[in-house]
Amino acid sequence: KNLKLIKVESPEQGAEQVYEIIKNEIESGRLNVLGLATGSTMIPVYDKWVSSNLDFSNIVTFNLDEYIGIPESSPNSYAYFMSEHLFDKKEFRKTNIPDGMAEDLVEECAAYEDLLEEYPLDIQLLGVGENGHIAFNEPGLPFDSVTHVAQLTESTLGVNSQYFENDEKIPETALSMGISSILGAKKIVLLAFGEKKRAAIEKLLEGNVTTEWPITKLVDHKDVIVITDLEI
Ligand code: GLP
Secondary structure, three states, X not given: OOEEEEEOOOHHHHHHHHHHHHHHXXXXXXXXXXXXXXXXXXXXXXXXHHOOOOOOOOXXXXXXXEEOOOOOOOOOOHHXXXXXXXXXXXXXOEEEOOOOOOOOHHHHHHHHHHHHHHOOOOEEEEXXXXXXXXXXXXXXXXXXXXXXEEEOOHHHHHHHHOOOOOOOOOOOEEEEOOHHHHHOOOEEEEEEOOHHHHHHHHHHHHOOOOOOOHHHHHHHOOOEEEEEOOOO
């Protein structure tokens, strides 16, 4: 298998592992374009980067996804999350997040996908949803998907709405890189902490590729590192 499993004791230890990988790749000149993710899983990862002296100023970043109709100024947007946890604290060459406020969303998706083609991802950081989604690629979506308008499932709306502040209603749609866009990255680093992620990680490690568990498609990629605190 091309899947490497790193077992850690805590999210903080996981963040240390990610830090070592990223540091190594930056210092060896292999990392120029970095795919980023949001969610609670990523907070210790970004905290670690922020408190380090690692230099990201030559790095171009691409985020996986963004809610539709939530402005950057709202604490519920992924753009806000990224500014708060990373972009306001570290200098990057250029940061990219799909614009969920774009007038023409289809055009926005096409433009984002074009950018990804122009700047191929060296590393993509990934979390996973409880239902096995990666970015907002929900169960049932074809594997050849590229950046698109994604329909969120009831399960995802339930899980993610807990984080919504100020009575803002969680959108039922988002812009998301597709499974094919994600698999285009040279290296993928997936993080999963806590029992709620067990089902998804077990499906991945079982190795049966099915659109019902989008995460399973990662077994077809040649360089995936899975960092988890789960005893499997
Ligand atoms: C959202 C994001 C995913 C992320 C997932 C897990 O649905 N679209 O990219 O992996 O949340 O979030 P958490 O890290 O908070 O468990």
